[in-house]
Amino acid sequence: QEEMRTTSGQRRRKSIKRLRVVEAFRKSGNKPEWMVLKNLPVLPPELRPMVQLDGGRFATSDLNDLYRRVINRNNRLKRLIDLQAPEIIVRNEKRMLQEAVDALIDNGKRGRSISGTHNHKLKSLSDLLRGKQGRFRQNLLGKRVDYSGRSVIAVGPSLKLNECGLPRKMALELFKPFVMNSLVMNGYAHNIKSAKRLAEKGTPEVWDILEGIIEQRPVLLNRAPTLHRLGIQAFKPILVDGGAIRVHPLVCTAFNADFDGDQMAVHVPLSEGAVMEANQVMMSSQNMLSPSSGQPIVTPTLDIVLGCYYLTLKKPNQNGSEIKSFSTFDDALLAHSLNVISIQTPISIHK
DSSP states (O other): OHHHHHOOTHHHHHHHHHHHHHHHHHHHTOOGGGGSOSSOOOOOGGGSOEEEOGGGOEEEOHHHHHHHHHHHHHHHHHHHHHTTOOHHHHHHHHHHHHHHHHHHHSTTSSSSOOBOGGGOBOOOHHHHHSSTTSIIIIIISOOOOSSEEEEEEEEOTTSOTTEEEEEHHHHHHHTHHHHHHHHHHTTSOSSHHHHHHHHHHTOHHHHHHHHHHHHHOOEEEEOSSOOSGGGEEEEEEEEESSSSEEEOGGGHHHHTOOTTTOEEEEEOOOSHHHHHHIIIIIBGGGOOBOTTTOOBSOOOOTHHHHHHHHHTOOOGGGTTOOOEEESSHHHHHHHHHTTSSOTTOOEEEOO
16 A cells, blocks of 8 residues: 555556455455465376377377476476575575466467477367366367268259268168167068178168158258258258268358368257257258248359359240150150250150
C-alpha cells in the first residue's frame, strides 16, 4: 500500500494488481503456500512409451525428456544446497528448475519453448490435452463405434435418389452379425464360430445372404460437419465394387458434398424403431425441401441440366423426321450403339 501511495504509472498499476491477489487470498481463506507444488505427479510409463526402431535405436515420448530435465535440475539444486553454494548460484538453479517444471506442464507458455532434436518443440502435458488431436476431443468426446464405416464418396449416376452404393467389403463388415445369424439359421454353419469363418472367406452363399439382408435394412450417411437436419439421411444400400461410397449427385446439395475427395460416414440402424424411422422419415426421397426455407433442395445443376438440354435438343435436319418405334428400351439402346438413331431421335416404345 505504501508503494501505491508513493509511486505512479506502470509501477503503481503493478502494485495494485499484486494487492488484488493478496486481498483475494485473505478473503477466500486460502494460504499462499498451497499454490506451491511440493510433489510433482509423474505420468505412468504406458502414457509416455519408448518404441524400438529398426537398427536397435529407440524413439521416446517428449514427456520423458521434460521429466528428465526436471529430475536433473532438482538433483543439481539439492547438491548445490548440500555444498552450501553461494546464494546467487542457488537462486539461479531454482529459477532453472521452475522453468523445467513450467515446460513440463505447458511448454512455451512462458516465452521461449524448449526444443528437442532437429529443433522440434517438445509436447508438454497441456499439449496432450488441448486441440483437435488432444485427449478430450480425440478420445473422450468422439469414439469409434460398432456398425459404422467411413470412405471417400464418388458419383453414382445410375443410382436412384434414395439409393447409395456401398463397397462390398465394407457392407460385409457392417452387416457381419446379421450374415452370421442367417448362415446359422439357414444351416450353412453349425455355430457362430464356423459362420464367422465362412463370412470372412466370402463364399457365394454369403453374398446371396448379404443381398437379402440389405434389401430390408437401410443405412444412414453422414457428412461432417452436420450443420442442419439433412446432414444425416437414410439410403437403401446397393453393393458396388471398389472402395468408394457411391452417392446420387442430386443429394449432394443437402450434404454440401462434392467429389473432390470428401469423406462420408455410414451407420447401420439396429432396432426396429430406428429402421422404421429411417425408412419413413430419413429417406432422401422424403427430404426434398430445405427445412430452413422450404425451397427445393434437390434440384438439377451443372452437367445434369446440360445433359437434359442436349437430350431434348432438336437439330435443324430433324424437323420432319419420323418417330422410330421399338419394342423395348434395350432395342433402342442397341440401335443407338449401332448408329441407326442419334441420341436426339424421337422414339416410341411398344411393349
